[in-house]
Amino acid sequence: MTVEGIHRPSLAAILFERGIVRRSLVLAVIVGTILNIINQGDALLAGTHLVAWKIALTYCVPYCVATYGAVTARLEMMKRSARVA
Numbered sequence: 001m002t003v004e005g006i007h008r009p010s011l012a013a014i015l016f017e018r019g020i021v022r023r024s025l026v027l028a029v030i031v032g033t034i035l036n037i038i039n040q041g042d043a044l045l046a047g048t049h050l051v052a053w054k055i056a057l058t059y060c061v062p063y064c065v066a067t068y069g070a071v072t073a074r075l076e077m078m079k080r081s082a083r084v085a
Helices: 009-016 018-046 054-083
Strands: none
Touching: 009 054, 018 054
């Protein structure tokens, strides 16, 4: 899509940009691990059953939050540069 002759990538293209995905994954692994230890640490230490959907969700939420922040910042930068040009 173009705005006044400036190429603007689609939302999907921004969502799956290598840098955004990589940073979001790194953040999700770090934050998700810390949150899993906090939330299910007692079950881990006791060797009891862990809840799989809670583990998955604990990694998914930080990934989504980081991706949302990165995409929002990218769109705002593109909006500002379009105003300047």
